[in-house]
Amino acid sequence: MSTNKVIHALYNDDDVLMDAVKQTRKAHHHIEEVYTPFPVHGLDKAMGLAPTRLAICAFIYGCIGLSTATWMMNNIMISDWPQDIGGKPSFSYIQNMPAFVPVMFEMTVFFAAHLMVITFYMRSRMWPFKQAENPDVRTTDDHFLMEVAVSGNENDMVSFFQNTGAVEVKVIEKH
The missing domain is CATH 1.10.790 (Major Prion Protein)
Structure with missing residues (x-):
């Protein structure tokens, strides 16, 4: 089984999250997913997602x-x-x-x-009886989580996300 590392950057404001997403894209880091407690207007465009078909x-x-x-x-x-x-x-x-x-x-x-x-x-891969994929329960209440693939120096990436306004940054091994 292969494992890879991802960074979970946790934010407590949607405007700070939007700025962090833009900075992350500008720094050419790959955003795996963003978990939010409510829809954030413009987040799909900021992440560079293709329009829906x-x-x-x-x-x-x-x-x-x-x-x-x-x-x-x-x-x-x-x-x-x-x-x-x-x-x-x-x-x-x-x-x-x-x-x-x-x-x-x-x-x-x-x-x-x-x-x-x-x-x-x-x-959406939402099969019957599928377990939830929410990495942090706070994202269903009042926090925003950006999941970014680790590429390059892990410590530099952690400090980068701390400078984007994240209240918490963790490195997680994903299976």
């Missing part, structure tokens, strides 16, 4: 839902069991489409919402 997935899932609804209604109401409901003709999907719009909308939303939740959980 979940909106593209939502569009694709909506199209799948719309296609499924169209296929389902054509097979059920036109091909398999055509019925004269309220005087509507049942020999053409196009003629019945105004009556099918609510079903198409609901299936689009249903597929997009449910598949987005599944995609989010899989992308």
Whole structure:
């Protein structure tokens, strides 16, 4: 089993954390993760994270839902069991489409919402019964933790993070 070291720099203010993230990126240190008790606006850009592609997935899932609804209604109401409901003709999907719009909308939303939740959980690696990966319980209350991979001189990096305003800096062996 391989081990590598990471530095846990703990901050008690989100503005100090933002400045520390910018300084860390400027010093070319690799930030593994940042743990915060609440969302910090602009942190993703400061860390240099790529924009999310979940909106593209939502569009694709909506199209799948719309296609499924169209296929389902054509097979059920036109091909398999055509019925004269309220005087509507049942020999053409196009003629019945105004009556099918609510079903198409609901299936689009249903597929997009449910598949987005599944995609989010899989992308975040949040499996059922998975243990929490929070390295310090204070990050769920009032502290911010930046996890940085140790590269080069460990003592220089510790002093660097102490100078960024960290209230606590620890070197941890990660398995």
